[in-house]
Amino acid sequence: MAEKTGFPTEAAEVKHTGLVTEATGVKKTALVAGAAGVIGSSLVQYLESLGDWKVISLSRRGGPQHIPVDLLDPEDSKRQLAHLKDITHVFYSAFVDKPTWIALVPPNLAMLTNLINAVEPNNKGLQHVSLMQGYKVYGAHYGPFKTPARETDANHMPPEFNIDQQQFLEQRQSGSKWSWSAIRPSVVGGTSLGNPMNLALVIAMYAGISKELNLPLRFPGKPGAYRTIMEMTDADLLAKATIWAATTPSAANQAFNVSNGDLFRWEELWPKIADYFHMETAPTLPMPLKTIMADKGPLYKKMQDKYGLAPHPYEELSSWTFGDFVFSWDYDFFGDGSKLRRMGFHTYVDTEKMFYQLFDKFKSEKVIPG
Ligand SMILES: NC(=O)c1ccc[n+]([C@@H]2O[C@H](COP(=O)([O-])OP(=O)(O)OC[C@H]3O[C@@H](n4cnc5c(N)ncnc54)[C@H](OP(=O)(O)O)[C@@H]3O)[C@@H](O)[C@H]2O)c1
Numbered sequence: 001m002a003e004k005t006g007f008p009t010e011a012a013e014v015k016h017t018g019l020v021t022e023a024t025g026v027k028k029t030a031l032v033a034g035a036a037g038v039i040g041s042s043l044v045q046y047l048e049s050l051g052d053w054k055v056i057s058l059s060r061r062g063g064p065q066h067i068p069v070d071l072l073d074p075e076d077s078k079r080q081l082a083h084l085k086d087i088t089h090v091f092y093s094a095f096v097d098k099p100t101w102i103a104l105v106p107p108n109l110a111m112l113t114n115l116i117n118a119v120e121p122n123n124k125g126l127q128h129v130s131l132m133q134g135y136k137v138y139g140a141h142y143g144p145f146k147t148p149a150r151e152t153d154a155n156h157m158p159p160e161f162n163i164d165q166q167q168f169l170e171q172r173q174s175g176s177k178w179s180w181s182a183i184r185p186s187v188v189g190g191t192s193l194g195n196p197m198n199l200a201l202v203i204a205m206y207a208g209i210s211k212e213l214n215l216p217l218r219f220p221g222k223p224g225a226y227r228t229i230m231e232m233t234d235a236d237l238l239a240k241a242t243i244w245a246a247t248t249p250s251a252a253n254q255a256f257n258v259s260n261g262d263l264f265r266w267e268e269l270w271p272k273i274a275d276y277f278h279m280e281t282a283p284t285l286p287m288p289l290k291t292i293m294a295d296k297g298p299l300y301k302k303m304q305d306k307y308g309l310a311p312h313p314y315e316e317l318s319s320w321t322f323g324d325f326v327f328s329w330d331y332d333f334f335g336d337g338s339k340l341r342r343m344g345f346h347t348y349v350d351t352e353k354m355f356y357q358l359f360d361k362f363k364s365e366k367v368i369p370g
Pocket residue numbers: 033034035036037038039040058059060061062069070071072093094095096111132133134135185186187188189195196197198199
């Protein structure tokens with residue numbers, strides 16, 4: 001069992017050559033869709049650290065090592081990906097957010113379909129398609145769901161884009177040489193910025209601004225949420241588990257819950273997080289972050305000047321709706337992560353330390369004061 005220490009430097013030598021990252025001794029080629037995301041960015045980093053992968057990244061916004069592509073557009077997907085011929089593994093963690101559960105279905109199913117349509121015909125050596133899901137498969141977003149949630153639990157009533165995506169892959173894979181896996185993390189702890197779902201960033205920004213106002217770090221969710229049993233999934237651990245499932249023959253064509261391996265209640269962890277920020281706590285008060293943080297942009301701008309913070313727009317750092325969502329869960333929120341471990345993946349992350357390492361990173365990258 002290993003605790004989180006960041007990625008090992010397993011890479012022999014990694015060259016950045018235009019749109020692909022190529023390592024010496026390359027045996028496999030990964031196409032990562034959603035590479036700019038909370039999940040996809042860690043996946044890219046981990047693949048690059050391994051040394052035997054060529055890594056090709058996709059996202060709309062592009063970037064030094066990204067192919068810019070709009071997966072919602074079938075023609076753009078075919079055009080931008082037509083030159084790819086040696087993909088062995090597709091890692092799908094793209095996601096487009098929408099205001100309702102039903103509205104999530106068409107675009108998220110279309111993006112996966114457009115990607116596979118653009119890649120499968122030209123890449124005869126395709127071995128695996130990995131699909132990033134989450135506990136929405138278990139109905140965790142609706143209310144008290146059965147815990148621990150297991151991979152064998154029955155599906156819930158549609159609409160549910162995660163289930164539609166998995167069914168699409170299952171049907172498409174039937175009779176093909178490649179296999180699929182479906183990866184189901186809990187709430188993910190990662191360091192990427194400008195994404196709609198990053199809980200550690202929500203807490204770091206909320207703490208930084210509370211501290212600037214000389215306020216205690218007050219849990220802003222439902223009182224019941226303070227006492228519920230929770231778990232998290234570290235983005236680096238998730239990357240390792242995703243690649244393990246994509247490259248382990250006995251894991252083919254299956255789903256896996258992926259979590260850190262420990263459970264917590266905010267009532268125990270929150271005061272420790274306050275300690276980390278050298279802050280006091282105060283009794284919980286259900287305050288919608290989306291409302292109370294809406295007018296804090298000018299204050300954050302002053303903090304950027306005062307503490308020499310990086311010039312990120314406040315709006316890009318604010319996943320307040322996601323914070324409100326997570327802090328509203330006044331029911332147990334955890335899955336059974338034993339299938340993954342029983343089948344041979346044994347990495348474990350201490351959730352308390354994970355938070356401190358993520359906060360350290362936000363400090364060192366000058367997102368919050370040090
Ligand atoms: N974050 C969590 O806590 C969490 C927990 C459990 C499960 N999940 C699931 O994991 C998946 C990924 O989540 P995430 O948090 O990593 O998402 P994210 O941070 O929002 O990343 C989404 C990625 O998709 C790309 N993308 C969006 N629209 C696109 C388009 N039209 N064409 C091409 N690329 C597009 C985005 O890049 P561009 O904007 O540049 O295109 C970005 O790279 C989702 O299904 C989510 O439900 C997330």
